[in-house]
Amino acid sequence: MTGLRYLKNVATLKLDQSACIGCGGCLEVCPHQVFALEGKKARIDDRDACMECGACAKNCPVSVITVDAGVGCASGMINAWLQEHNVRGMKGGSCC
Amino acid sequence: MKITQIKKIKRSLKKPHSDPPERCCCVSNEVDTAPCCGPRMVATGGEITDKVPGFISWMDFSTGKVPHISASLTIADHFGACMARWGFNRMRHIVPPGLYAIGAPGLDAPVCVTANYKMSYDTVRSALSGRNVWLLVLETFGVNVWCAAGKGTFGTNELVRRIAKTELHTVVNHRQLLLPILGAPGISAHEVAKRTGFSVCYAAIRADDLPRFIDNGMITTTDMRKVSFTTYERLVLLPVEIMLAVKSIALISTAVFLAALLADGYTAALMMVLAYLGAVLTGIVLVPLLLPWIPGRSFAVKGALAGVGWCTLLYYCAHGSSWSLPTTAASFLALPALCAFHALNFTGCTTFTSRSGVKKEMRVGIPIMGSAVIIGIMLLIMGRFL
Ligand code: SF4
Ligand code: SF4
Numbered sequence: 487m488t489g490l491r492y493l494k495n496v497a498t499l500k501l502d503q504s505a506c507i508g509c510g511g512c513l514e515v516c517p518h519q520v521f522a523l524e525g526k527k528a529r530i531d532d533r534d535a536c537m538e539c540g541a542c543a544k545n546c547p548v549s550v551i552t553v554d555a556g557v558g559c560a561s562g563m564i565n566a567w568l569q570e571h572n573v574r575g576m577k578g579g580s581c582c
Numbered sequence: 583m584k585i586t587q588i589k590k591i592k593r594s595l596k597k598p599h600s601d602p603p604e605r606c607c608c609v610s611n612e613v614d615t616a617p618c619c620g621p622r623m624v625a626t627g628g629e630i631t632d633k634v635p636g637f638i639s640w641m642d643f644s645t646g647k648v649p650h651i652s653a654s655l656t657i658a659d660h661f662g663a664c665m666a667r668w669g670f671n672r673m674r675h676i677v678p679p680g681l682y683a684i685g686a687p688g689l690d691a692p693v694c695v696t697a698n699y700k701m702s703y704d705t706v707r708s709a710l711s712g713r714n715v716w717l718l719v720l721e722t723f724g725v726n727v728w729c730a731a732g733k734g735t736f737g738t739n740e741l742v743r744r745i746a747k748t749e750l751h752t753v754v755n756h757r758q759l760l761l762p763i764l765g766a767p768g769i770s771a772h773e774v775a776k777r778t779g780f781s782v783c784y785a786a787i788r789a790d791d792l793p794r795f796i797d798n799g800m801i802t803t804t805d806m807r808k809v810s811f812t813t814y815e816r817l818v819l820l821p822v823e824i825m826l827a828v829k830s831i832a833l834i835s836t837a838v839f840l841a842a843l844l845a846d847g848y849t850a851a852l853m854m855v856l857a858y859l860g861a862v863l864t865g866i867v868l869v870p871l872l873l874p875w876i877p878g879r880s881f882a883v884k885g886a887l888a889g890v891g892w893c894t895l896l897y898y899c900a901h902g903s904s905w906s907l908p909t910t911a912a913s914f915l916a917l918p919a920l921c922a923f924h925a926l927n928f929t930g931c932t933t934f935t936s937r938s939g940v941k942k943e944m945r946v947g948i949p950i951m952g953s954a955v956i957i958g959i960m961l962l963i964m965g966r967f968l
Contacts, residue, residue: 489601490811490932491941493879515766515785517933531661538936539732541766554938555767563944 497536498554503527505550512542512551585914596789600816625679627698627875634677635659636707639689642684645749650683653711655704662702667818669825669865676702677725681748682847684705685714687756689755695741696762696789697722697730709789713796716754728933731768738770742777751779760785760792760800763807764933809933810861816870819931823866833860845966857896861917865924881935886923889918908965916958 489529500521510525513519522531523544610659632640636652636659666675679698684707693716696706703719710717720740722730730736741759745751761769763784771782784805785795795802815853842851869876869888893913896902902910926943929935 490874490934491879492935493942496942497936500939510769514889515763516806517763517787519804519808525934529871531602535934536936537932537934538938541731541763544770545766545772547772563941 491534492537494534497533497535497538498552499536499538501527501528502550503532505548507548509547511545511547515541515545517541520566537568559580584618618725623678625724627676627719627724630678630680630682633704634682640859645752648681648683648753651707653707653713659700659704662892663704665721666701668694668821677703677719679744680719681750681753682708682719684717685712687716687751688716691715691754692760692800693718693750693754693758694760694785694792695720695765696910697725697727697736697765699730700725702726702789705788706792709792712900713793717751718744718748718750727762730873731765734768737766737768738773738777741769741774745778745780745800757781758783758800760795762789763787764809789796793898811873811933813871816873820867820870823870823928827862827866832857835859853900857893857913857917858920860892860896861889861920862924863890865921866928869921869925869946870928880943881948882922882926882943882951885922886918889921889927890914892921893917906965908961912958913963915954915961919954919958922947923951 497524501521506527508528510524510526510528512521513523517539518532518535520530520532520536521528525528534569536553538553538555540553543549543551543553543555615836630649634649637650638648638650677698677700691714693843694710695718696702696932698719698721703717706717720730720736721881722735722740723736723745725733727736736831751757757780759774759780759782761782761784764787766784769782771784775781783800784802785800786792787809788806795806807874835858836856839851839855843852846907865885865888869881869885873884874889876887877954878884878887896913896917897905897910903912926940926947929940929943
């Protein structure tokens with residue numbers, strides 16, 4: 487994506503390169519071109535561009551990618567917190 | 583909000599099988615339940631009949647009938663899309679899941695997969711105008727591909743089930759499915775292949791690129807793989823954002839108006855409401871629109887900057903030099919904070935913010951915003967006694 491970049495050094499994306507079989511699946515699904523193939527191994531090329539969608543982890547046939555996936559949305563997290571603490575009515579609406 | 587509380591949220595978000603507190607696209611739902619972004623009640627697409635949008639005729643197969651649908655959209659389709667963007671009638675903005683035929687597809691025709699949100703269905707069929715393709719629509723409870731993939735409803739299980747239900751292996755003689763790249767967070771390609779024999783090919787991000795992809799010998803080019811977030815793409819998200827916030831804005835505006843009316847009279851009350859509404863709308867509308875041009879990576883920072891901009895504008899247009907010191911200080915504290923809060927909310931709509939990033943922004947930002955608003959209110963009250 488040109489121009490729009492989010493916070494640095496927050497993405498939880500991890501890759502265990504030693505077990506990678508170089509199938510290229512992660513390169514195919516990542517909408518932000520986070521990975522690059524180096525010989526027969528994938529490499530994280532641009533971790534800060536990762537939006538933690540989880541597509542790469544879900545499509546890696548040998549499960550060597552981990553990421554704390556989920557769509558981040560502030561009101562959803564606030565709602566979850568309010569409900570957990572039984573605060574009702576404040577933010578009853580939905581998000582997104 | 584304290585760090586421990588954030589940690590609790592994190593934990594609750596991680597338990598997909600506990601009852602999610604709020605059905606929201608951000609809280610992972612149990613697979614196959616209807617989520618919040620779609621209709622409020624559990625709405626399913628139902629069965630395919632001759633009432634499906636764009637229906638032309640039935641195609642008969644030994645295994646059943648498949649509707650042949652038009653690839654051109656009618657005025658009613660466009661009108662419905664417009665209503666849905668404003669959040670009206672979303673309940674009915676859904677199509678039945680199943681197999682559809684565009685053009686005159688045969689045994690070799692490609693199979694494209696999409697969600698049963700009517701706008702997704704419309705976008706794909708109009709992009710495929712003039713082609714002969716099969717369209718396999720999954721039950722995502724009227725939610726678009728990207729949101730549904732995040733929740734898992736546009737997922738491996740549903741795809742496998744839909745392939746079996748439509749007996750796709752008898753309809754085509756190849757074994758390949760074309761999926762939108764933004765559906766990948768819900769689908770495990772190797773698992774689908776193992777369970778059905780169909781290989782999954784992530785074709786492109788945008789449906790508009792499908793014809794180009796097919797013409798390119800079913801090969802994705804780099805630009806088809808890049809997600810975009812153009813001004814127009816941001817613009818069309820705004821109506822629903824506004825509609826979602828309307829209730830809380832109306833409540834808070836009324837409260838602000840009444841409080842200021844009792845304290846300082848009619849003119850002051852109107853001014854307060856105007857200042858509040860301006861800050862909120864700057865956060866909800868202006869920040870998303872001007873996103874690439876407002877400095878900073880953090881949405882809260884972008885929002886706060888825009889809020890300072892709004893407050894400065896107000897200061898110059900509303901005789902700021904005559905404001906008392908506490909009023910001025912309160913405005914420059916509370917308005918940017920409100921704006922920042924609403925700007926931070928927009929992270930849920932983007933295709934480039936990460937959950938860890940939003941958590942970090944909230945951990946740092948929410949206490950600051952809360953304090954700024956509270957100090958602002960205290961200053962306003964104190965100012966009356968000076
Ligand atoms: S989580 Fe999504 S954005 Fe991040 S690397 Fe994987 S596919 Fe790319
Ligand atoms: S999908 Fe997994 S195995 Fe394939 S290249 Fe990426 S990391 Fe390696």
